[in-house]
Amino acid sequence: MSIATGSAVSEQSIAARLERLPFSRFQLTITLVLGVAIFFDSFDSLAVAYVLPVLIRDWHIPPQSIGSLIGIANLGQAVGALFFGWLAERIGRVPTARITIAIYAIMSLACAFAQNYDQLFWLRFVEGIGLGGEIPVASAYIAEMLRAEKRGTAFIGYQIIFPLGFTACAFAGAWIVPRFGWQWMFIIGVIPAVIALCLRSFCPESPRWLASKGRLDEADAVVTKIERIASRNGTVALPPVPALVIRPESGKTRWQELFEGRYRARTFVVWGIWAAVYFINYGLQTWMPSLFSQVYKLPLQQSLNYATITSVCGIVGPLLALCLIDRVGRRKWFIAALFLASASLVLLWNEGASTAEAVLIAFSFCFVWVSSLGLLLFLYTSEIYPTRMRAMGVSWASFWLRLAGAVGPLAVGYWLPVFGIAGVFLAFGIVAAVGCVIAFFMVETKGRVLEEVSP
16 A cells, blocks of 8 residues: 555556655656756767768768768657657657667767778668657656656756757867767767666656556556655645646557547647658758858868857757746747747848858758747657556657658758758748748647546
């Protein structure tokens, strides 16, 4: 019998007990452990952008092949998202996260020893399989551990580590590549292997997932452990257990349910926004160092420095979301952010994108908003699906992240010679505008219990 309820354990009581838990050492621990993993995930995702200027020169890579090398990792991530989202619903969130982290850490090291374009191309594909599975599964896990009140703030506090990884990669790339060589950008990516080894010790399985599978005793044990940590072994009184009325989970994961009932519209809306946001994010951000060096003929060091500035601006948006998302709400934030991103890109096109400085200013402003949406999408998608298919819903939605991430860089490579740099920015501005329209159909989830939003 748990210290919280003194009554029979059920899915309803597990959810209610999780909803009354304050933020404690336990949530901080799992956030830090998984946060380190996604830090290096984001670091590795952008690393190729900072080695490309050197590889283009040394391996004589044409523009179309540049886009392919950027995009192949995202294609691998699309495969990983589909497979590991399915796996997480069957074997659990934590075992799946360990597998994905191990894959991308090992393959990152292998990338450092690539001798030519073809080797690096296929190693990045396999590495992407691990990368594509880790973040969606971890996002579902974190969302299931947080209470409805201030869930947005707490989740963004965890996810903000992702743009920090981007920024660290930018600084590391600008300093390491010219001095020590491009290989070290991939060697750094081995560090998450340590996280995979100790993940099980620090992160117990999600009680909501255990309860949805009928493993109520295990779920009760995990929640009881968290309650003891939060109450400091009973010395601090916990808030009363709230009264929740929820429909018991069937425990069965059916992918068809993504396209049935209330979830059909949610699925298509969120898929459209994922595709729009990450088409812009990966399509432009991964090309920035090469655009500055190839189109505007800036020296290598200056190109890397300019790209670093845009990455730093990518922290501003998540910081704003951290402070405001639980006040503004998800829907209004997405509409406003996509509008501002579109406006900045269309304005850049209208001005002709004539100088590197104009591109730096306009895209930095755009990236403030796009970077905030990249994190909020994981939160929002975790909220609009029930536990029985939450990891799968997030992973399958992030498939469009990976597909857009693969197509976006390719599109730049093909559009640039045909439409010029200004035309490229106009195309991305139109994509942002389409995303803004789709966001009007979002369901607001601010302050609502997961089981209430997604029965």
